[in-house]
Amino acid sequence: MNRTKSLASAVLATTLTAGMSLGAHAAGDPVKIGVMLPFSGIYAQLGEAGRDGLKLALKENAANLHGADIEFIELDTEAKPSRAPELASSLLNQHEADFIIGPVHSGVAMGMIKMLRGKDTVMIIPNAGAAAATGPLCSPNMFRTSFSSWQPSYPMGKVALEKGYKKVYAISWNYGMGRESLDAFEESFTAGGGEIVEKVLLPFPSTNFQSHVSSIADTNPDAVFTFFAGGGAIKFVKDYDAMGLRGKIPLLGSGFLTEGTLKAQGDAAEGVMTGLHYAEQLDVPKNREFREAFNTEYGHYPDIYAVQGYDAGQAIANTIDQLKGDISDKQAVISTMEKLTIDSPRGEFTFSKAHNPIQNVYLREVKDGVNVVQSIAAEALEDPARGCKL
């Protein structure tokens, strides 16, 4: 079934490509952007948001592309790591994409990296936070416009200390993002004299949290730090509230605990404090502008995944602009992109040596169902990029 699907998408992509090139007038080859995002499965919404952001950025910048035409080749990853190498290879070899955007899921990222690392084609990750992508596996042609798993959690250790919490209970899922998030928190928290009284890693994607919440009540820490996302985030926050811990033991987390989940969490999320490189209500002119433009284009307001896709689009557009539309020299493309300052809805950011954003992480607190920015938890935070030789 997978084969039929990828065949179908390949055929579809070729048809679209053919149709578009017929209409192209400009001299020179069109710029091919391969998009590898999940358009079906549990991450479909995230994939669509990323793609919509990407396309909006290139549409807004159409006048700055020096006549270069853009072609999109969209492939559905279904968020399945096993398909990633095959899809990445088809974008690289059959479609000869100039840029490849993807993925959402860190497992898929590993599969793509295997194929694309060290190649000429520039890969831009618009979500997956796996530390390795801008760590031991970093590569000149790989960029990230989202975050490393370390970034949202590291500043929260300092936040916890400033609030006077000395003993923290840490809990997450036992997989890359979960472990890396807890480690990042622990790093800054224990360095400042805090103590992790208990560190619990649950099998992914188990959501049987009630017994752990009871253990938390029994341990009675000063605060709890956690990484959960999606359905797990909803369940954990609701269990925490239902067992009467909300308001007694503060709940801190990596920002995904309250991203896209607030409506489902309802009152249970009130007062939850999280760190993230974005907040929908962030008071930055570019953010207000972007939100309105996105709403006009698609009829709904964007989320963080749209922002990250949008910035991937801006990175491509700005690079083409600075190179006056000539992207034939791939070394020039990479060295241009490295030096960009992206005017992002999250605030301006630049790329680190390892090609991860150097960006602010905001401390947000849920008030009346909105992640309200309290302060900048860490300014221009750079991922340590451990193991990267760039």
Place this chain on the structure above:
Amino acid sequence: MSTELFFVQLINGLQYGLLLFLIASGLTLVFGVMGILNLAHGSMYMVGAYLVWYFVAVTGSFTVSAILSAVIALGLGILIERILIQRLYNRNHLDQVLLTIGMIFVFNSLQSILWGNDPYGVAVPDALSGSVPFTDNSSYPVYRIFAAFICIAIAAALYFVVSKTRLGMLIRAGESNREMVEALGVNIKSLYTIVFAIGVMLAAVSGIIAAPMRSIVPGMGESVLITCFVVVVIGGMGSIKGAFVGALLVGVISTFAAVLMPTMSNMIIYIFMILVLLVKPQGLFAK
């Protein structure tokens, strides 16, 4: 672990076990009476949760939504039995497995088309939103106590219907010898339709009751299905009493496993299942 925490976790485990029983009861009932292995049982749990979420969003009332959803599930059960399941009574289990696996895909796609892939949550109904003081630090939500009592009430009702009523007598008779029941002039066809529809409704009702306590996400049906099979296999396929005991055991064991050895907790119930099957290959209460 302090004695206090031990009892807290025991209550957590029993409460989880009671919900597991409710989900598993329909599965074991349908298998016991009709010999149908319904792998789409988890999908019915999902349908119940999504329906109640949808109706709460529309009507604002949990009670109305719960009743509406349960009735729709009953209708769905009748429809599925009449259109699909009925053709499989004389076929082997493999054909049933193929059909009901296919139904899982159909229901998952329908869920995605109708309701999208965002995770959802249902608020606890106002009347049950309080909580009672529990330990120094925590309280126990009234809704979860209520849910546990609903599960006990449904267990008692099932026991009563199966062992004391005419319908129950027919069900038991159908289990042991369907040809003889038919020969005595009972319409076994409609009896099967009723039993299957009740099975579907039990799954949906568990989804409805679980909705305010859990997150409503794609794939939620499959995750409970596997645990349900563990429950039913431990208790003995087809035995309601077995499902009850099995569910409580699985609930309590997995709760303590989660606390004492979190990283291995998913494995523990399977190890327990293997141990049970070594001693009693047909399950604890096999017939």
